[in-house]
Amino acid sequence: MSDVQIEVVSGPLDGATADDVRLLAGRAAQEDGTAPLSEQPLLWLQDDEARVSHVLARREDALVGYAQLDLSLTATARGELVVDPAHRRHGAGTALLDAARSLAHAVPDRVLHVWSHGDLPAARAFADAAGMPAVRELWQMRLEQxxxxxxxxxxxxxxxxxxxxxxxxxxxxxxxxxxxxxxxxxxxxxxxxxxxxxxxxxxxxxxxxxxxxxxxxxxxxxxxxxxxxxxxxxxxxxxxxxxxxxxxxxxxxxxxxxxxxxxxxxxxxxRTVILYTGAENEVAIRTYRRAGFAHASSDVMFGSDTRRSPIGATMAS
Ligand SMILES: CC(C)(COP(=O)(O)OP(=O)(O)OC[C@H]1O[C@@H](n2cnc3c(N)ncnc32)[C@H](O)[C@@H]1OP(=O)(O)O)[C@@H](O)C(=O)NCCC(=O)NCCS
Known part of the structure; x- marks a missing residue:
């Protein structure tokens, strides 16, 4: 059984916790070669108007994982999640995902979408084990000028x-x-x-x-x-x-x-310029290719079906 404790915070995070999340994301970026949290979730960490929930995973009081869920839409809850590289394969990711599913499914038929930046093999395997197929792909394109x-x-x-x-x-x-x-x-x-x-x-x-x-x-x-x-x-x-x-x-x-x-x-x-575009956006990709951009990496969004969350996810607020 996993020794991970989950806490859900629905207001802004306090400064110390937000700093812990930034440090954790930094350690993961160092290990994975790609940042696990994108710009918007980082801006929302301490934003009291953001309609997001923060999910904190702790082992023996240390923050070992974090997920943020954008709950502003009724059809889709969109999230990003990360586990500290030193604490992976101990169920923290699964505990975060279970809590995210519970939050998403608080609205009937709302689906959960989770972004994986860099299309990492661990995220693919994790999403596969969780029964979440890839539903969207975002390209990073790059140009040297x-x-x-x-x-x-x-x-x-x-x-x-x-x-x-x-x-x-x-x-x-x-x-x-x-x-x-x-x-x-x-x-x-x-x-x-x-x-x-x-x-x-x-x-x-x-x-x-x-x-x-x-x-x-x-x-x-x-x-x-x-x-x-x-x-x-x-x-x-x-x-x-x-x-x-x-x-x-x-x-x-x-x-x-x-x-x-x-x-x-x-x-x-x-000299180096990047941009992000949907992999399906052929018109944009053609324009950027003509300007000299080439595909550099992909972010993948994994989507759940509307299955209810597993029973037993520990929640606090
Ligand atoms: C993806 C990530 C969140 C997984 O976190 P985790 O705490 O290691 O996940 P869990 O321990 O709950 O793993 C659950 C299952 O996912 C699969 N899995 C997770 N990492 C894996 C890996 N590196 N290789 C193969 N399978 C893996 C396994 O089936 C695992 O079960 P098992 O350990 O019993 O075999 C973590 O690697 C991470 O933070 N990556 C960087 C950020 C990211 O990609 N986020 C997007 C997630 S969709």
Whole structure:
């Protein structure tokens, strides 16, 4: 029998526990070569407005595993989970998953989806043992560039300028939700989600470019710079979000925006650039391949069916 104790916290984590989670995630990233928790769950660790539950796994009072579940949707509960490399194969992952299933299934017929970053063999075997097939794949694409400007021209009548904080949020959110209407996370970026990103250290309006025609926003490219150590020894640029309003698609704006984002990053000395896109998004992948990106790694989402959680998961709140 597993000696793992599970605690579920539904408000924000206190500072010490959040630090323990970050350290644990850091140890796993070191061991696995890929970060187990993505940006949004890390931003939500201490966010009192986030509609998430934190699941903590302890052995003899030490934090050995963590899962976070986004419970804001009624159809799907989305989670990420990680076990300390020194405590794997002792049932901690299973205990976290059982608790996550109980939380997900508190709403009838809600399914649980769990992301595995880097498509690691242990996660594949773990998901397989738990009866959770792969349901979605996200690609990381990568490009090495020099500083030759691409200067892709904009269609006639279209102009480009940088994002103005405090002024452009609502227009950007409108176009973003139209461009990503099909997308489970990107399409529902709230005012608070946008504000949280604007107050991050990496946020730089000069790397957030908007295209307009007659004062009407048509699309944008948002870039990000990862500090040395996050994705390798040198800083790495990211084409963070490219979105074009459905009414303005097919004009070459996606290509022009991607090129403008790359030019901005090149001018800041960023040689390596990454981006993330759904493996099924053929149009985006074609655009990025033409810009010189190639597939680098995959994140896989595993999905449960609607089976009830196993009896006996220990819960506290
Ligand atoms: C995947 C992960 C959460 C598993 O945690 P864990 O505490 O080791 O999992 P458990 O001990 O509960 O393992 C349950 C079963 O999963 C399977 N499994 C887990 N790791 C495995 C591995 N490395 N190789 C083969 N099977 C494995 C086994 O069937 C195992 O049962 P067993 O030990 O009785 O054979 C952990 O490796 C991890 O944190 N990886 C990095 C983050 C990640 O990939 N998260 C996404 C998970 S979908």
């Amino acid at each position: 020099d500083d030759t400007p691409r200067d892709v021209p904009l269609p006639a009548g279209v102009t480009m300028r940088t994002f103005v904080p405090g002024q452009d949020e609502e227009a950007w959110r409108r176009v973003n939700s139209r461009a990503f209407a099909y997308h489970p996370e990107q399409g529902r970026m709230t005012k608070a989600d946008l504000r949280a990103r604007e107050s991050e250290d990496w946020f730089d309006p000069d790397g957030f470019l908007l295209v307009e025609r007659d004062g009407q926003l048509l699309g944008s490219v948002w870039t990000k710079v990862h500090a040395a150590g996050e994705h390798g020894p040198a800083p790495v640029g990211e084409i963070y979000v490219v979105g074009v309003d459905p009414d303005a698609q097919g004009l070459g704006l996606g290509r022009a925006l991607t090129a403008a984002g790359l030019d901005h990053l090149a001018a800041r000395g960023l």
